[in-house]
Amino acid sequence: MRKRVGNVTVLLGVAILLCACSGRKNVADGTSIELKNPADTSIETAQEVTTDVEDQLPESAEAFEAYTEEQAFEAARNYYISITPGYEDNNETGDYWDVSTNEKGEIVVLYHSYTGAINRYYVNATTGDTYVTEQVPGIIDDEQETGETFNINDYLENAR
Structure with missing residues (x-):
């Protein structure tokens, strides 16, 4: 029932x-x-x-052009040279550069030093704003922000 x-x-x-x-x-x-x-x-x-x-749309169409991986690489490398006196490209010591784009759309420029330290430059592809992280395997296993920030436009030879 x-x-x-x-x-x-x-x-x-x-x-x-x-x-x-x-x-x-x-x-x-x-x-x-x-x-x-x-x-x-x-x-x-x-x-x-x-x-x-x-x-x-703004009057300048350049405002919507994204930075390329090549521009990000050039600017990150120029920035590194400006803060590292005496730096020279040397493939014999094992240091190298790499550039890619992550899933967030950020351009990531990687510098692997001959000492084993890995610096990553995270570039916002639309604004050019960049922050830097550092990782030293065996000492600093997790990637940590260094507090360094810059805009790649300041380090490009042919700035916009």
Whole structure:
């Protein structure tokens, strides 16, 4: 008996929900009226809205050009040379540079020193803002920010 009462209660609840969601309201005399969806009504405002994309673009189209991996590499290398007096490229000692783009869209310039230290320069491809991390396997196993920041535009030979 309890199972039957439970089923009837559930069926009545579903029937009430279906009636409430139908968008019609039954009036006592048997007629029904259509309820208007409030989202269909329009509200006039005094504010003008611009939808043309061209109106929203800055006058300089360069603002939306992303920096390339080559530019990021050049700037990171120039920055490293500026803070490391006496640095010379030397493949014989085992140091090397690498550049890639990570899943966040940041350009990552990696410098692996002959000492084993790994510096990574994370470049925001649209703004050029860069922060530096360092990792020394066996000493500093996790990559840690060094606090160094710069904009690659300051270290590019052909700056924008």
